[in-house]
Amino acid sequence: MSHRVRVNPIDCEAHGMCAELLPERITLDEWGYPLVDEAPLDGVLVEHAIRAARACPTLALLVERERSRRRA
């Protein structure tokens, strides 16, 4: 099962912790809001992502398990 990071843009207040803790996937835009690479995370990156999500002061960073796609 793979994981991805996502940002809740309403909760995000541009503290920027996520970019510090997960620079492999997150950079900041000119206003300080995260630009997220939503490619699947593997191995140690999952741990880093979870750490970053826990560190977010507004809990706006989400680590989501990739759901298997439903068949139509």
Add this chain to the structure above:
Amino acid sequence: MSSPLPMMSDEQPMARPDAPPALPRLLAGIPPEGAMTLDEHIAVHGPPPVVRGEGRRRDRERAGALIDEIERAGLLGRGGGAFPTAIKMRAVAGSRGRAIVVANGAEGEPASLKDRALLEALPHLVLDGGALAARAVAADELIICVCESADAGIEGVACAIEERRHSPRYSDFDRSASPRLTTVPGHYVAGQESALVNHLGGGPAIPTFTPPMAFERGVRRRPTLVDNVETLAHIALIARHGAPWFRRVGTPTQPGSALVTLSGPVAYPGVYEIEHGASLASLVEAAGGFTARARAALVGGYAGAWVGGERLRGLALSNEHLAPHGASLGPGVVLLLSEEACPVAETVRVACWLAGQSTRQCGPCAHGLDALAASLQELASGGPQAPAARRIDRLASLVQGRGACGHPDGAVKLALSGLETFAGEFDDHARHGPCDLCARAPELPLPVRPVGATPARKAVARS
């Protein structure tokens, strides 16, 4: 007395001998002013299609059959997204818990008047569709949302609900989910699905982060079907006449008719019913023709796309036909711009207005749309062109897809489409500053709605 649902047997395409003419459909028998009464409604469309007294199981099958029929009809949502209605209904029907149906008549798009026209003149079509949808998804609540500034729409719906309550046949028809009227604030994003759900749950009418989507967890955490009021009106007719009838007009990918709000330099701006795929020329003709030469059309609303010059000729109004021009019908909006208006000034004005409509919940939207509008303004007032153009490109990529709702994406679409369609004009402005037309009174109706103009009510066939 009740007529059977026409879609019960699967194979036989239904062509009832009394099937109504191709067009108008929704606007058939529309009174020149005021609302169609319940008796008139029944005279025009026939009684509500429901069979009683066959047990709940039979009701459920019937409800499922309606969703199947809507799927066969290929009905797409009319709020702007053109999402297949049957898919949404199935998702709601399949979610756990008693469902709620919300008829979305918020119409926050200032260029659109069709929802209020429908609520004002033909409320029973919307209420029929709402009741049928409620049955189909096993909902026990039907909430009709009307923009708080649409006085006539509010009155139309309120009176219609009262009329139905006093009609034995209709009070029974509405029994499982009695309709309730609610007003919604008039700002642009108030009609966005999650904003509406938020509002109905007692919160502000601003978008929320999804998931959860309304169909799984909506109003009071219950599965909620949010359908545009025009979508529901079509359901009222599909239930009566069947999918083959519905598909008799329109295009294979976008079947049926649609309400379109036409404004700009035509004799009778207003709300028209067109067949999907009808030509812009036929719509303009129905509206009494041009009163001035048109330079371009903003199609799909203020978050839509410009279609300019030569492309206007021969333009057909369906998403398939509009796609090559980067446009879509959206909620059915065609704003014509005359040659007496400056397209650069108008684009800038719309971009500024859209920036102002950000609810400022999401950083990229709150910062980005203001910056985007400012850069457009810079270009329009003359100055170094390359930096502003680069900045706009960068902002567009920074803003797109980064909001909780689609608002920033729509604003970017408008800006980029203006820059592309009016590349020459923007270039002129950057070189020489504002043009003579810039100082003229704005032509696109913003931010106030056009007042006094009673919407024209007519049907337009595909030519």
